Structures are given as structure tokens and as C-alpha cells.
Amino acid sequence: MALTVRIxxxxxxxxNGSAEVAVEGTTVQEALQNLDTSYPxxxxxxxxxxxxxxxxxxIYVNDSDIRxxxxxxxxxxxxxxxxxxxxxxxxxxxxxxxxxxxxxxxNTGMLQTTA
Amino acid sequence: xxxxxxxxxxxxxxxPEVTPEQVRSQNGARILIDVRxxxxxxxGYISGAVHVSKGHIETRIEDAVPDRDTPITLYCxxxxxxxxxxxxxxxxxxxxxxxxxxxxxxxxxxxxxFAMPAALTPEQKIRYSRHLLIPEIGDExxxxxxxxxxxxxxxxxxxxxxxxxxxAAGVGTIxxxxxxVVDLSNLQRQILHTEDRIGMRKTExxxxxxxxxxxxxxxxxxxxxxxxxxxxxxxxxYDIIVNGCDNFPTRYLANDVxxxxxxxxxxxxIFRFEGQLTTVLPFASPCYRCRYPLPPPPEExxxxxxxxxxxxxxxxxxxxxxxxxxxxxxGIGEPLAGRLLHFDALxxxxxxxxxxxxxxxxxxxxxxxxxxxIDYAGFCAAPLGRATEAVGAGEAVHA
Numbered sequence: 203m204a205l206t207v208r209i210x211x212x213x214x215x216x217x218n219g220s221a222e223v224a225v226e227g228t229t230v231q232e233a234l235q236n237l238d239t240s241y242p243x244x245x246x247x248x249x250x251x252x253x254x255x256x257x258x259x260x261i262y263v264n265d266s267d268i269r270x271x272x273x274x275x276x277x278x279x280x281x282x283x284x285x286x287x288x289x290x291x292x293x294x295x296x297x298x299x300x301x302x303x304x305x306x307x308x309n310t311g312m313l314q315t316t317a
Numbered sequence: 318x319x320x321x322x323x324x325x326x327x328x329x330x331x332x333p334e335v336t337p338e339q340v341r342s343q344n345g346a347r348i349l350i351d352v353r354x355x356x357x358x359x360x361g362y363i364s365g366a367v368h369v370s371k372g373h374i375e376t377r378i379e380d381a382v383p384d385r386d387t388p389i390t391l392y393c394x395x396x397x398x399x400x401x402x403x404x405x406x407x408x409x410x411x412x413x414x415x416x417x418x419x420x421x422x423x424x425x426x427x428x429x430x431f432a433m434p435a436a437l438t439p440e441q442k443i444r445y446s447r448h449l450l451i452p453e454i455g456d457e458x459x460x461x462x463x464x465x466x467x468x469x470x471x472x473x474x475x476x477x478x479x480x481x482x483x484x485a486a487g488v489g490t491i492x493x494x495x496x497x498v499v500d501l502s503n504l505q506r507q508i509l510h511t512e513d514r515i516g517m518r519k520t521e522x523x524x525x526x527x528x529x530x531x532x533x534x535x536x537x538x539x540x541x542x543x544x545x546x547x548x549x550x551x552x553x554x555y556d557i558i559v560n561g562c563d564n565f566p567t568r569y570l571a572n573d574v575x576x577x578x579x580x581x582x583x584x585x586x587i588f589r590f591e592g593q594l595t596t597v598l599p600f601a602s603p604c605y606r607c608r609y610p611l612p613p614p615p616e617e618x619x620x621x622x623x624x625x626x627x628x629x630x631x632x633x634x635x636x637x638x639x640x641x642x643x644x645x646x647x648g649i650g651e652p653l654a655g656r657l658l659h660f661d662a663l664x665x666x667x668x669x670x671x672x673x674x675x676x677x678x679x680x681x682x683x684x685x686x687x688x689x690x691i692d693y694a695g696f697c698a699a700p701l702g703r704a705t706e707a708v709g710a711g712e713a714v715h716a
Contacts (some may be wrong), residue, residue: 209588221664226568250365257611267608287659287670290586290593291564291608 205233205278208285216243230261231274233284248286258289325397328404334418336672339425340390347413349390350374352402353421363424364432366492367527368391371402372407381462381599384579385410392417392424423509436461441533445487458647463533466490467644470543470571472519473497474631475561475585475638477509477526482639483536484527489622489648492528492540492555494522506628509547543567545690548574557645559638560584561631565612570595574690576676576680581652583641585634590627590662592634595653595672596641600681602654607675607682612697630662 209217217223227233238244240294250256252257259270268276351358358368369377391399399416406413448454465488469476472495497519498509509526520538529537539551558580560571575582582597594627597604644650657670679687
């Protein structure tokens with residue numbers, strides 16, 4: 203059952219730059235497992251420590267968000283498209299776009315509002 | 318067959334009537350809707366009133382007032398049409414609808430002030446002639462644009478192209494909230510700024526550019542950091558919020574405060590060659606939290622690790638934000654609500670994803686737990702484990 207998985211820009215280094223890859227699977231979970239087997243690294247980016255899909259990443263089957271369907275158990279059939287759509291901060295200035303380097307001091311530049 | 322008197326008596330049984338004096342003392346606490354015909358409205362109206370003629374009330378009320386629990390007072394010329402219109406929208410589920418007895422005539426007889434819509438000047442008729450030719454916009458739509466107040470969060474990659482078209486379109490008041498100064502590296506995409514304004518505050522540089530383009534436009538500078546303390550007060554001054562920020566704390570802050578103040582939010586985000594766009598109609602369509610309940614934890618921020626953006630990409634998304642804004646102001650077309658538009662510049666493909674409202678949403682769900690601005694820096698910096706536990710429990714994110 204060949205499916206297409208659409209890879210978002212931030213994760214394309216895991217697929218050697220490919221924007222879409224073909225995987226097999228009958229559920230979203232299976233498809234994403236196979237994706238991780240073919241392109242290791244996806245599991246850590248998509249799931250949290252408890253193995254749940256991260257809340258800042260949306261998975262769509264065609265145009266529907268699986269959170270509002272059967273979640274990872276959502277069935278997929280040949281030819282369908284799975285899209286991984288993470289939240290994007292919107293910025294081009296990385297030091298200001300996330301508080302990564304300043305978790306304890308949420309002040310300077312944090313809320314800079316320039317895309 | 319019921320007579321018209323029967324119909325009115327029926328309506329009076331369910332619709333409270335208030336006097337012009339009472340309406341005046343409400344002092345803006347309720348949305349005031351003028352249901353007369355356009356030509357009557359143009360002869361004068363109660364200041365602050367929104368015009369939706371009785372003939373269109375059922376089809377346009379949801380755009381004018383998305384939240385069905387909003388207190389609404391209707392008026393017409395004498396108090397009859399507004400009574401019937403009030404009953405019609407009550408049947409659509411609006412819970413708090415009044416009709417003003419005596420109508421606009423009663424208001425004038427009481428000696429209260431009223432406003433006159435500004436007619437387009439001969440110069441404006443030339444400047445906006447290509448708008449005036451479109452039946453969907455025309456004279457009425459152009460005046461709505463001139464009366465509109467739009468806030469842009471960020472005078473950067475998204476905000477500047479959006480603002481350029483909004484100013485060209487004659488949006489009468491454009492506000493920028495940004496505390497940054499123009500840098501040489503901004504000019505690759507932030508098209509309102511120029512080499513000779515490097516070092517200048519972005520809000521000022523943007524104001525100079527927009528006023529050179531269109532002197533009809535008033536530009537307000539909010540040269541400060543948008544935060545939990547000032548956001549509500551700033552948002553209250555505008556009709557529509559256009560979000561072009563570059564970080565998650567501001568994105569969640571803008572979403573929440575747009576909902577608290579019931580202002581439509583046009584949200585745009587970019588990453589390298591990709592852009593996202595959606596329109597949030599408060600409590601009528603899904604919000605940003607319905608889509609992304611939690612931000613990425615700092616160590617996982619996908620947009621942080623690999624930076625950069627194709628300069629024209631925010632231009633595409635910013636201009637689409639301007640399109641959405643103009644549609645909302647003029648009340649035409651289908652807003653991008655409940656839908657996420659995704660643009661992939663490399664593939665040159667637009668995709669659309671459906672986004673439902675989340676009944677568990679902590680801000681716009683059935684049992685909201687976040688009803689005032691929180692500590693967004695803390696929320697976005699929360700370690701993964703704690704952030705995960707905080708799902709659906711708004712108070713937990715204060716910790």
C-alpha cells in the first residue's frame with residue numbers, strides 16, 4: 203500500500219531534502235513507523251517520551267487532522283497523502299524566534315515581533 | 318392570516334425594547350446595529366453603529382457579530398423594522414437582542430448627537446476608482462476600508478507587504494506594534510524599509526513609507542514589546558489583528574488576546590520556502606490553540622534549528638493576509654476560517670487542510686481555563702514533560 207508522506211521543511215534533512223517520500227502502511231502509526239525505519243530520526247521528532255504525538259505537530263490524512271479522527275489508528279489506503287505540518291514561529295532570526303537559550307530569563311528579545 | 322400588528326406583538330413578546338435614552342447610557346457596552354437601508358444610513362447614524370440592512374440581517378449577522386452571546390441592540394427609523402429584525406436574529410440563536418423604540422427619529426428628537434458617513438472626495442474617487450468599479454466593493458466597501466482600523470503585529474517580513482497593500486487599498490488606520498530598529502539584513506524582505514532608514518525604529522520607517530504612499534492613512538506606532546500587560550489595551554483600538562510575529566510566545570499571546578477582545582486574527586507563519594495562513598474568527602472558528610495546543614519546547618523548536626527564509630516568501634503570505642483582511646472589512650467572500658492554507662514555494666503548490674474547533678481548547682473550548690493573558694514566555698519555555706501534562710489544563714501552564 204504505497205502512501206505519500208509530505209515532509210515539512212524543518213525535517214527534510216532526515217529525507218536528504220525530499221519533500222515527499224513513499225511509504226507502506228495501513229494506519230498512520232504504521233506508516234510513520236515505516237517512515238522512521240527508512241529515514242531514522244522521525245520517531246524522536248514526532249513523538250514525546252510517552253510515545254504520544256507531539257502537540258505542536260499536526261498530521262493530516264489528505265486534508266483531515268488525525269487528532270479529530272482516530273488519531274494514530276486512523277486508517278489509510280493506497281494513494282492517500284499524509285502531511286506532517288509543524289507549528290512555525292514565523293521568523294527568520296533564530297536567536298530571537300525561540301527562548302531556547304534563555305529558559306530562565308524570559309526577557310530580552312523574547313517577544314520581538316519581527317518576522 | 319396574521320396581520321402585521323400580530324407579527325409585531327409577537328416580536329414584542331420575545332424582544333425587549335429600550336428607549337434612545339437607555340441606548341445612550343449603555344455607552345458602547347452593546348453592539349449597535351443600524352438595520353435601515355443604505356441610503357437612510359448615509360443621511361446620518363448613531364455613532365459607533367454597524368450598518369446591516371434588515372433585508373440582509375439573516376445572512377450577514379454572523380460576519381458582523383460572530384459570537385451569538387454578544388449583547389446587541391438594533392435600531393431602524395421608527396422602531397418597527399428593528400423589532401422584526403431582532404426577532405429574526407434571535408431565531409438564529411443570538412441570546413441577548415434588544416430593539417430601540419422610536420428608532421433613529423426618536424434619537425434625533427431627543428437631541429442626541431449622530432454621525433454622518435464621510436463621502437469620498439473627488440480625489441479619492443480617482444485613487445480608488447478600480448475598487449469602485451468592482452460591485453462587491455464599490456463606494457460602500459471603500460468607505461468601510463477608510464473607516465477600518467487594522468493592527469499589524471510586527472513591521473517585518475509579513476507585516477510590511479501586508480501593510481503596503483492595506484495602505485494602498487485605503488485602510489484608514491494602520492497600527493504597528495514592534496520595538497525593533499531597521500537592520501541591513503531586514504531589507505531582503507521587509508519592503509517598507511530602506512537603506513537610508515537603517516537604525517530607525519521600524520514603526521517610524523513603516524509610517525514614513527505608508528504615508529508617502531497614501532496620505533489618507535493614519536499610521537499609529539506602538540513602539541513597544543507586545544506583552545501580557547499591554548496587548549489587550551492595544552488590540553481594543555483596532556478592528557482586525559494581522560499577526561506577523563516571529564516567535565511562539567507572541568503567537569499564543571496574540572491568539573489569546575484576539576479571543577478575549579473578540580477581534581478577528583489573520584495568522585501567518587513562514588519557514589524558509591513554506592508559509593502557513595489561517596483566519597481566526599473568535600469563538601466561531603478554530604483558534605491557534607485548537608490547531609497547536611502546545612508550542613514546541615525550546616530544545617525542539619523546528620524553526621529555530623534551521624533558520625533563514627526566502628525573502629519573497631513572507632511577501633506571498635503577507636499579501637494573502639492583506640487579502641483576508643480586506644475581505645473581512647468589506648464583508649465579501651469566504652474567510653479562511655477553519656482552514657489552514659499551506660504554501661510550498663519550491664513545489665509551487667497551495668494545499669488546504671481542514672481544522673475543526675477543539676471542544677477541549679483552553680481558550681475557546683467548552684470549559685475555558687485561560688480567560689486572561691498568562692506568562693507566555695514561561696508557557697513556551699516549559700520543559701517537555703511539564704508542557705505535556707499541561708494539555709487541557711490552562712492553569713497548569715502558569716507554573
